[in-house]
Amino acid sequence: MKIALVAWGYIPKPPLSHSVLTVINEYKNFLEKIGHQADIINEKDVNEVIEYINNNNYDFVHLHAYSFVSEFNRNLKQKYCFTCHDGYLFKTDKWNEEFREAYQHYFNAPGIIALSHLTKDFLLKAGYSGYISVQVNGIDTQKVSFQDKGNNKAICLGWIQPRKQQKLLAKIIDGKIGIDFVGPLDDPDFVEGTTTKHLGVWSLEQVYSRLTDYSCLVLISEGEVAPLVVLEAMAAGLCIVVSESASANLHHKEFIKILPDNILTDTTPEAKQIVTDTISEMIEKNQYYRQEILEYVRENFDFSRIIYNYNDIMHDFINLHS
Known part of the structure; x- marks a missing residue:
C-alpha cells in the first residue's frame, strides 16, 4: 500500500x-x-x-x-x-x-x-x-541504550513550560532529591536549585544514549495525551512517576507511580511529602526492576x-x- x-x-x-x-x-x-x-x-x-x-x-x-x-x-x-x-x-x-x-x-x-x-x-x-x-x-526500543544500573537520580525531560509544571516540581524537591531537567527553557519562572539542575537541550540521539544513566523519569504534567518520553524512559530501564494526565496506556506496575494532576499545585505539606517520597521510592526500587521495565515496554509499545x-x-x- x-x-x-x-x-x-x-x-x-x-x-x-x-x-x-x-x-x-x-x-x-x-x-x-x-x-x-x-x-x-x-x-x-x-x-x-x-x-x-x-x-x-x-x-x-x-x-x-x-x-x-x-x-x-x-x-x-x-x-x-x-x-x-x-x-x-x-x-x-x-x-x-x-x-x-x-x-x-x-x-x-x-x-x-x-x-x-x-x-x-x-x-x-x-x-x-x-x-x-x-x-x-x-517506540523502537532497539535504538535506546540500556544499562543494568542507574545513577540514583531522577530526570525530567521535555519542554520546560507551565503545562508541564517543572518549576513547581523543582521548588518542592530542591535539596531533597537530585533531579536533572533537560529541554528547551520556555518558562521564565523556572529556577534551578541546589539539587535541581537544568542541563540544556539534548538531541534525540543524546536522549537515547543518556537516559539509561538515570533511575527515574518524572513527568507531573497537567496536560498530556500519550507522552512518548515515558516510553523512551522505560526503554532505557527507568521507573516512572507521572501525573494522571501523563499515564495513558500504562498498566498497574510496581515500577510506575501515578499521582493526581493537582499534586504540585496542592500547597499542603502532605502533598509535597507525597511527591518527594514517591520519587525517592521509585529511585530506590529501580535497581530491582530495570530488566522487567524493558521487557514491559517491548511487549506493549x-x-x-x-x-x-x-x-x-x-x-x-x-x-x-x-
Whole structure:
C-alpha cells in the first residue's frame, strides 16, 4: 500500500526534536519493513498538501496536524484518518483559540485514530460518530541504550513550560532529591536549585544514549495525551512517576507511580511529602526492576509489535470506504 503520513510543516532546528515527528518517522520505518510505501508530508501550506495527496493516489492518509482538519474535510478527495496529539485535549478550559476553532471540525473527519481508549471515549462522548480506533504511541526500543544500573537520580525531560509544571516540581524537591531537567527553557519562572539542575537541550540521539544513566523519569504534567518520553524512559530501564494526565496506556506496575494532576499545585505539606517520597521510592526500587521495565515496554509499545495493529486499522478503514 501507498501511505501518506501528514505533519504540519514544523522542522525543529538541531538539537531540538519533536515527539510527534519522531513517532511519524518510526511509522514510516516500520511500515516499510512490512512492505508498504510510506511518505512523510511535512509542509505548512495545507492547500499544497491537499493538492499533492489528491494527485498522488494514496491508499491511506493519516493526518497528524490538527489545524488541517477543516480543509481536509472540505477538499481532500479521499477519506482519511486523523490523530490529535494536543496535550490539553481533555482540559476544555485550557484550550487556546486555534485549538477551539479546529476541534469543531474533528466530528466531520471520516476516521480518527485515537492514542488511547481515554481519547476514544472522550470523542465518542462528545458526539463523534465516524470510524474510530485506538493505536498507542510506540517506540523502537532497539535504538535506546540500556544499562543494568542507574545513577540514583531522577530526570525530567521535555519542554520546560507551565503545562508541564517543572518549576513547581523543582521548588518542592530542591535539596531533597537530585533531579536533572533537560529541554528547551520556555518558562521564565523556572529556577534551578541546589539539587535541581537544568542541563540544556539534548538531541534525540543524546536522549537515547543518556537516559539509561538515570533511575527515574518524572513527568507531573497537567496536560498530556500519550507522552512518548515515558516510553523512551522505560526503554532505557527507568521507573516512572507521572501525573494522571501523563499515564495513558500504562498498566498497574510496581515500577510506575501515578499521582493526581493537582499534586504540585496542592500547597499542603502532605502533598509535597507525597511527591518527594514517591520519587525517592521509585529511585530506590529501580535497581530491582530495570530488566522487567524493558521487557514491559517491548511487549506493549515496541513498534515491531504495534505496527500490525496499525496495519489492521488501515485495512479496516479502507474496506469500510471501498
